[in-house]
Amino acid sequence: MRPLNATIAACPPSGIRKFFDIAAEMDDVISLGVGEPDFVTPWRVREAGIYALEHGYTTYTSNAGLPRLRELICADLAARYGADYDPGDECLITTGVSEGLDLALRVLLNAGDEVIVPEPCYVAYEPCVRFAGGVPVPVPTRGEDGFAVDAEVVRAAVTPRTKAVLLGSPANPTGAVQPRAVLEALVRLAEEHDLYLVSDEIYDRLTYTGAHTCLGTLPGARERTVVLGGFSKAHAMTGWRVGWICAPAAVAELCVRVHQYTMLCAPHVSQLAAVEALEHADADVAGMVADYDRRRRVFVKGLREIGLDCPEPGGAFYAFPSIRSSGLDSATFAERLLHEEHVAVVPGDVFGPSGQGHVRCSYATALPKLEEALVRMDRFLRRL
Amino acid sequence: MRQILELLERDAQLSHDTIATMTGLPVAQVSAAIAGWEASGAIRRYKAVVDWDAVDPDPTRETVTAFIDVSVAPARGVGFDDVATRIARFDEVRSVYLVSGSQDLRCTVTGPTIRAVSDFVSQKLSTIDRVRSTATHFVLKTYKRDGDAFDRPAEDHRLPVTP
Numbered sequence: 001m002r003p004l005n006a007t008i009a010a011c012p013p014s015g016i017r018k019f020f021d022i023a024a025e026m027d028d029v030i031s032l033g034v035g036e037p038d039f040v041t042p043w044r045v046r047e048a049g050i051y052a053l054e055h056g057y058t059t060y061t062s063n064a065g066l067p068r069l070r071e072l073i074c075a076d077l078a079a080r081y082g083a084d085y086d087p088g089d090e091c092l093i094t095t096g097v098s099e100g101l102d103l104a105l106r107v108l109l110n111a112g113d114e115v116i117v118p119e120p121c122y123v124a125y126e127p128c129v130r131f132a133g134g135v136p137v138p139v140p141t142r143g144e145d146g147f148a149v150d151a152e153v154v155r156a157a158v159t160p161r162t163k164a165v166l167l168g169s170p171a172n173p174t175g176a177v178q179p180r181a182v183l184e185a186l187v188r189l190a191e192e193h194d195l196y197l198v199s200d201e202i203y204d205r206l207t208y209t210g211a212h213t214c215l216g217t218l219p220g221a222r223e224r225t226v227v228l229g230g231f232s233k234a235h236a237m238t239g240w241r242v243g244w245i246c247a248p249a250a251v252a253e254l255c256v257r258v259h260q261y262t263m264l265c266a267p268h269v270s271q272l273a274a275v276e277a278l279e280h281a282d283a284d285v286a287g288m289v290a291d292y293d294r295r296r297r298v299f300v301k302g303l304r305e306i307g308l309d310c311p312e313p314g315g316a317f318y319a320f321p322s323i324r325s326s327g328l329d330s331a332t333f334a335e336r337l338l339h340e341e342h343v344a345v346v347p348g349d350v351f352g353p354s355g356q357g358h359v360r361c362s363y364a365t366a367l368p369k370l371e372e373a374l375v376r377m378d379r380f381l382r383r384l
Numbered sequence: 385m386r387q388i389l390e391l392l393e394r395d396a397q398l399s400h401d402t403i404a405t406m407t408g409l410p411v412a413q414v415s416a417a418i419a420g421w422e423a424s425g426a427i428r429r430y431k432a433v434v435d436w437d438a439v440d441p442d443p444t445r446e447t448v449t450a451f452i453d454v455s456v457a458p459a460r461g462v463g464f465d466d467v468a469t470r471i472a473r474f475d476e477v478r479s480v481y482l483v484s485g486s487q488d489l490r491c492t493v494t495g496p497t498i499r500a501v502s503d504f505v506s507q508k509l510s511t512i513d514r515v516r517s518t519a520t521h522f523v524l525k526t527y528k529r530d531g532d533a534f535d536r537p538a539e540d541h542r543l544p545v546t547p
Contacts, residue, residue, distance in 0.1 A: 014547060016545055016546070016547055020543060020544060020546075023545050029544060031544040031545060033544060033545035033546070034542050034543070034544065034545065034546055035547050036542055036546055038540065038542070040538060122547065123547045124547065293406075294391075294406035294407075297405045297406050297408065298405050298406060301405050344544055344545055346545065
């Protein structure tokens with residue numbers, strides 16, 4: 001047979017897969033490896049989805065998505081962050097941020113364009129840049145700095161081919177929230193070198209130590225920023241696959257163009273459920289956020305008490321402790337912890353070389369399980 | 385501080401240490417606040433939420449629950465208070481509310497058998513002065529009580545490791 005697409009064939013499978021296969025075999029495993037909420041979608045939102053099915057909302061919507069949903073998203077961003085996006089031509093509904101990221105990169109990049117990606121970062125960033133014909137240029141961040149991005153390190157990576165910077169804040173896997181000053185420095189850098197900024201803000205509502213900054217609201221950022229968001233995390237709606245892009249009209253219009261040919265529209269039922277989520281589920285979200293924060297405090301304190309150095313995670317639902325004191329590399333640590341104590345964590349280097357020496361622990365798990373996981377991890381560490 | 389009470393209302397077994405970590409308050413302050421509420425009666429007591437339907441059936445220990453709507457002739461000066469208080473004093477009565485609508489008091493009554501509850505209603509409740517009528521609704525199945533749903537426990541449908 002003739003060779004398949006070289007770019008895709010050269011892209012390694014996600015390092016997470018191996019741990020999934022092992023963990024799936026065990027029946028008493030406590031998994032801290034799950035990148036989604038342990039809450040079920042709030043009932044009122046599920047009920048709205050059921051109502052939509054019962055009443056036959058099983059058709060396509062317009063390509064950009066339900067006007068009501070786009071209005072609600074733009075109004076919500078305005079109320080929460082002071083953002084100013086026109087639901088008519090600056091907002092579209094995607095099947096999750098995953099599609100949004102793919103659309104944004106395809107629209108921004110020409111073949112060979114470079115995208116600076118601070119790492120450790122979400123596993124899809126670099127592959128998606130490649131799939132869009134671009135070249136990912138990872139730049140390191142450090143646990144000692146709380147994984148804050150150093151704009152000077154980014155600057156040093158800029159070349160004439162650099163087209164964009166791709167950043168997630170709050171971040172998977174580190175839980176890091178980029179300080180406003182860092183974001184402002186990146187915007188200035190983007191202005192100097194005429195770069196686009198792709199801002200993955202899927203965890204925007206899951207911040208615990210300060211208010212979230214929407215990148216598109218910073219002075220000078222709006223015209224060059226693509227903001228990606230969605231309902232998966234804060235509204236516990238991962239399986240509904242519904243997210244959004246807010247971007248200047250010229251970018252949004254091209255995103256709709258790709259979307260109309262590749263996806264057509266996000267699922268109608270999911271869009272109607274998302275309308276309910278924005279109209280009536282704030283109290284549900286607040287309750288879940290409060291729960292995450294309590295677990296975060298207990299879990300991070302517990303990690304430190306068993307001797308693991310853990311940068312304070314200000315957002316998302318991940319802790320990213322250093323496991324260097326164990327003398328093991330991330331993959332060995334995770335593999336042995338899983339085999340010996342049946343606790344699943346994800347090795348940090350899966351998310352980029354700067355993740356080496358760390359493991360990702362999700363605290364989207366009931367408190368008694370987190371406490372049991374800490375007991376097992378403590379036992380594991382003492383045995384080493 | 386209110387947060388402490390909300391946490392305890394959901395899980396009274398949380399240690400003061402854990403509550404302190406969750407709220408960011410010093411342990412001593414958490415303990416002092418809880419002791420204060422216990423002393424003042426703001427925290428009445430701690431109890432378990434039992435789903436009796438999930439306990440092995442023991443016919444000698446069955447409990448029957450009924451909602452009793454009671455129509456009362458109010459009296460000058462006391463309204464419904466004296467009758468309501470009088471009803472509430474019976475151990476069989478688990479709750480008493482004054483409610484709007486066609487009836488006046490809504491009570492929850494428990495007993496070992498339907499007969500026992502019926503007898504209580506006809507002999508004790510109905511015979512109280514100014515009680516005009518009662519309507520008894522026996523509970524057939526409990527789906528949710530005080531915020532706790534009693535259907536099958538939620539399953540975790542998530543894959544064990546996801547990005």
